[in-house]
Amino acid sequence: MGENLPRVPGGARLRCDTLGRPVQTLRVKMVLLGGSGVGKSTLAQRFVKDEFRMTTPTVGCAYLTRVVHLSNVSLRFEIWDTAGQEKYHSVTPLYYRGAHAALLVYDISKRETFIRAQVWLKELEKHYIEGSTVVWLVGNKGDLEEDRQVSVQEGQGLANDRGLFFIETSALSGDQVSNLLIDVAHRVYECTGAQQGGLSEWQEAPLGDLHHRDTSSLMTSCCKVGP
Amino acid sequence: MDAEAPRAAVSWENGTLAPVDHLRSDRADSPTPGLVEGTEPGAGQKSAMFVRAQSFEDLTAESEELIQREAQLDKPIESAEELEVLVGEKSIEEQHNNDVASENRTKEEDVSSEAWRSHRKHVFVLSEAGKPIYSRYGTEEALSSTMGVMMALVSFVEAEKNIIRSIHADGCKVVFLAKSPLVLVGVSRTCQSDKELLRELQYIYYQIVSLLTLTQLNHIFQHKQNYDLRRLLAGSEYLTDNLLHRLDRDPGLLLSAVTCLPxxxxxxxxxxxxxxxxxxxxxxxxxxxxxxxxxxxxxxxxxxxxxxxxxxxxxxxxxxxxxxxxxxxxxxxxxxxxxxxxxxxxxxxxxxxxxxxxxxxxxxxxxxxxxxxxxxxxxxxxxxxxxxxxxxxxxxxPSYSVEQVGIPELRHFLYKSKSSGLYTSPAYPVVYQTDEEQERLMGLYQDLHSRLHHPTRPLRSLYRCTESENLMAWVTSGFELYLCFSPLGTKALAVSAVTKLLKWIRKEEDRLFILSPLTY
Known part of the structure; x- marks a missing residue:
């Protein structure tokens, strides 16, 4: 690759831990789900670039990456930012299948998006394997406090009932967004990364199609994790 | 619902669309307007990239079938007067309806207001059950009874085994395009012909199909005739809005072609x-x-x-x-x-x-x-x-100035090579810097275009003087050319300009066009 070649954001550099040993980079598949207009894309933008920009509705799905460094490991988040529009629902399973983390996003100022998130949860529960996906309920647009239609208690209550993690964020102000990502990173690493074969290692030039990747990250494979 | 392995060219709707390989041994440096298709400046050397771009006719072919079908039917179309009565009633409905209009869309507009009425071009999309699907201005909710009337018009004429194509009344054209399971209606105050308006409605139709596929559309309406399609199109209205905006501004959509980066x-x-x-x-x-x-x-x-x-x-x-x-x-x-x-x-x-x-x-x-x-x-x-x-x-x-061509009084032009489906045009000169002026110029080109491609009296060339510019259009089997001169230009100058311009385009063609398209 030459100097002026555009690079994928979040490309990992070789990092060493305090003892000078190279740190592994593991791949984490994360999917953002929720109704349209709840701020999935703006959250994804915050994750990747830490900036806020209004966007047009997502067409299909957007794929972004971001590397998060934990003390003894780097996680390369491969973020699937799905479109909330109903017409794309038929293709969405493609993205949450085999995901290590799923963020169910709703807009705290619109009750119907909270209901929508529960529909997504049901959908997700049909497909996910216990212990392989950490699910977060994310109440976004926390900056719209005066228009709030879904209380914190309600969000927290639903999360407790269904065994989800819960947080309220604001992609506009950036409030809690990086905390969320760090939390997700820790949880994913605790839940799946530490297990033998839970997460696959990231190599400079990953090949293979969607399907292939999914199976490799679920059943693994030659890329071992851990000692 | 995935695409099967791509179908072969022969199986396309119109079997004749597959491009023919042309042998271009004679690429004259001084091309003359009499050139045959495939040797005009900008024509690809091996084969075309696109389905054969005769496409204005291709695009409207289906509507012409309708005309033919209609001609075979025994009854004449309803007289305009009768229909006008119905159109008149529309406004009462609108006012009625406006009271209950919901207010959750940004394009909220009082649909009974003069401002709403005076938009140059309205586009409505509805289902065959008369349910609103899209409106360019005003919310669909506020317009549901208006669309109901539109559907009533369509079915009323259909019941007589006839097809409603357009209503001309009071400086306004209402054009109907029935593409089952959708009905598209355009209401225009521009001087565009019915055929041009139909072409634009076709684009809107294809825009919707590109989001959902026709199979899915048919499936939905077979199962539930009064389905509210806005559910599925939610969040994509901006694509249709933008396409309508482009139709007013983009020469590519007018010429059925695309332009290249020089x-x-x-x-x-x-x-x-x-x-x-x-x-x-x-x-x-x-x-x-x-x-x-x-x-x-x-x-x-x-x-x-x-x-x-x-x-x-x-x-x-x-x-x-x-x-x-x-x-x-x-x-x-x-x-x-x-x-x-x-x-x-x-x-x-x-x-x-x-x-x-x-x-x-x-x-x-x-x-x-x-x-x-x-x-x-x-x-x-x-x-x-x-x-x-x-x-x-x-x-x-990304563009070039018209001065580079070196033709006095020439302000702007559009040149389309028919066999490659590509066109070229210079940057807008200073006189057409504002959006309004650019849209006005496009309006002039549209007018020339509809005259050249008139369904019953097509023209090969046309020279037109207006207050602010002199225009010329020329169509041959190889190219389409639209020229805009300052009011100081003369007809003789315009005619001589064609040869000069073709020569210039020939000289620059490998920069302005894609002459050797590749395949895998």
């Missing part, structure tokens, strides 16, 4: 061959855009892209900011290719701030990482052969 042919060849090398099993089309200009297009052998499909892709990419963030992956139906299935398009900018957007169209919905990999290979190859830098260099001047 680029030294050596650079374009490297870009094309790099793209050609980055192939994959299910990859059908690789398209590189610079803004709304084509840099290159590589296609699978025997598969051709229709200019309508390409213009829909332009519209999708140009309207959405979401592809700037990361890599996009979306199902897309290319309706002129196959209305039944989805392709899957990998859409991404080469750099976040760049205008260069790469679109890789695959038949496999699980092909994301393969396409992503194709993009990487393309970039690596481009860089290795240092074409990326010269491409970026060329982006700095």
């Amino acid at each position: 680029l030294p042919s050596s650079t374009r060849d490297v870009v094309s061959s790099s793209l050609q090398a980055a192939k994959a099993k299910n990859l059908v089309f690789s398209i590189l855009l610079a803004g709304d200009r084509l840099v290159t297009l590589v296609r699978k052998k025997d598969q051709f892209l229709h200019h309508i499909d390409l213009n829909l892709v332009f519209n999708l990419v140009g309207s959405s900011s979401s592809f700037r963030e990361g890599e996009g992956w979306t199902p897309i139906c290319l309706p002129k290719f196959n209305t039944a299935g989805f392709f899957h398009a990998h859409i991404s900018y080469l750099e976040p701030a760049s205008d260069l957007c790469l679109i890789l169209v695959s038949t496999d919905r699980e092909d994301f990482f393969n396409m992503s990999d194709c993009k990487q290979r393309f970039l690596e190859r481009l860089n290795k052969r240092s074409a990326y830098q010269s491409l970026k260099e060329a982006l700095k001047c």
